[in-house]
Amino acid sequence: MxxxxxxxxxxxxxxxxxxxxxxxxxxxxxxxxxxNRWIPNRLTTLQLWLLNLITKQLLLPLNKKGHxxxxxxxxxxxxxxxxxxxxxxPYTFTPTTQLSMNMALAFPLWLATxxxxxxxxxxxxxxxLLPEGTPTPLIPALILIETTSLLIRPLAxxxxxxxxxxxxxxxxxxxxxxxMALLPIMPAVxxxxxxxxxxxxxxxxxxxxxxxxVFVLLLSLYLQENI
Amino acid sequence: xxxxxxxxxEVRLGELHTWISTxxxxxxxxxxxxQKAWNSYYAKYINVxxxxxAGISMLLxxxxxxxxxxxxxxxxxxxxxKYH
Numbered sequence: 001m002x003x004x005x006x007x008x009x010x011x012x013x014x015x016x017x018x019x020x021x022x023x024x025x026x027x028x029x030x031x032x033x034x035x036n037r038w039i040p041n042r043l044t045t046l047q048l049w050l051l052n053l054i055t056k057q058l059l060l061p062l063n064k065k066g067h068x069x070x071x072x073x074x075x076x077x078x079x080x081x082x083x084x085x086x087x088x089x090p091y092t093f094t095p096t097t098q099l100s101m102n103m104a105l106a107f108p109l110w111l112a113t114x115x116x117x118x119x120x121x122x123x124x125x126x127x128x129l130l131p132e133g134t135p136t137p138l139i140p141a142l143i144l145i146e147t148t149s150l151l152i153r154p155l156a157x158x159x160x161x162x163x164x165x166x167x168x169x170x171x172x173x174x175x176x177x178x179x180m181a182l183l184p185i186m187p188a189v190x191x192x193x194x195x196x197x198x199x200x201x202x203x204x205x206x207x208x209x210x211x212x213x214v215f216v217l218l219l220s221l222y223l224q225e226n227i
Numbered sequence: 228x229x230x231x232x233x234x235x236x237e238v239r240l241g242e243l244h245t246w247i248s249t250x251x252x253x254x255x256x257x258x259x260x261x262q263k264a265w266n267s268y269y270a271k272y273i274n275v276x277x278x279x280x281a282g283i284s285m286l287l288x289x290x291x292x293x294x295x296x297x298x299x300x301x302x303x304x305x306x307x308x309k310y311h
Contacts, residue, residue, distance in 0.1 A: 004305075004308065004310070004311055005311070007301055010301075012294070012297050026290060029265070029286065030286070032269060032273065032274070039276075041273060041275055041276060042276075042277065042278045042279075043283060086287075089287060089290070089294075090291055090295075091294040091295045092290065093294060177311050181311070
């Protein structure tokens with residue numbers, strides 16, 4: 001059994017000191033504080049433009065009360081986006097490939113949306129468990145199904161992010177190993193494999209951005225139902 | 228000026244060990260040194276009005292090198308492994 005392919009997902013250690021804190025906090029270095037100038041520097045301008053775009057897009061379907069969640073959703077989006085994209089650099093560690101971290105993000109936020117709904121509008125929240133227009137004999141079964149679907153949301157959120165990123169990184173490692181192993185034997189096939197690797201890398205960049213967006217979008221959707 | 232107050236780039240090679248002995252190695256001192264280093268890097272390469280990709284790229288390249296050094300012991304013998 002070769003464990004070598006999964007070694008890239010091990011928490012980085014240096015002489016026994018876990019380095020995951022540094023890997024998780026490194027993205028904060030890339031977002032400097034704008035200070036009190038109106039147009040500070042190009043990096044900050046770009047980031048402010050991106051943040052504007054993200055915030056407007058995410059908060060569009062939410063009502064006034066949901067705007068209190070703007071900071072949480074936008075910072076979560078930026079965090080996941082940066083961590084996912086940084087993980088595509090060579091030899092870096094991606095904290096979002098760890099199920100523990102994604103569940104730690106997904107579960108409390110989902111629970112917060114659920115409890116907000118149950119506290120402020122309990123009958124409407126419970127009413128979501130039964131879609132409109134269901135035939136009467138199906139009602140008990142459908143309520144059970146909808147409850148299961150509700151309770152499985154945090155698991156789905158966490159596992160979706162983990163699985164997508166882990167699978168992508170693993171594929172990249174497999175294909176690059178294949179192309180390196182084929183280079184002395186059949187260079188033409190190795191070239192073909194390298195072109196597949198290039199396409200896969202472009203796909204991974206897209207997946208990194210899409211997965212971050214999907215995570216936050218689903219959370220905002222769950223919030224919409226409950227606020 | 229006095230040796231302890233000069234920045235590292237202005238310390239001559241022969242005076243290096245004396246300069247290190249005047250350094251503050253407490254946690255606050257180390258944190259202050261890291262913060263000073265980051266602020267000078269930020270002010271010189273990133274916080275410019277018409278910057279380019281160079282400032283951030285150097286940071287990311289440094290991060291890649293750092294991650295390489297952290298994982299070195301794991302892929303040291305990767306080429307000679309029988310099963311990958």
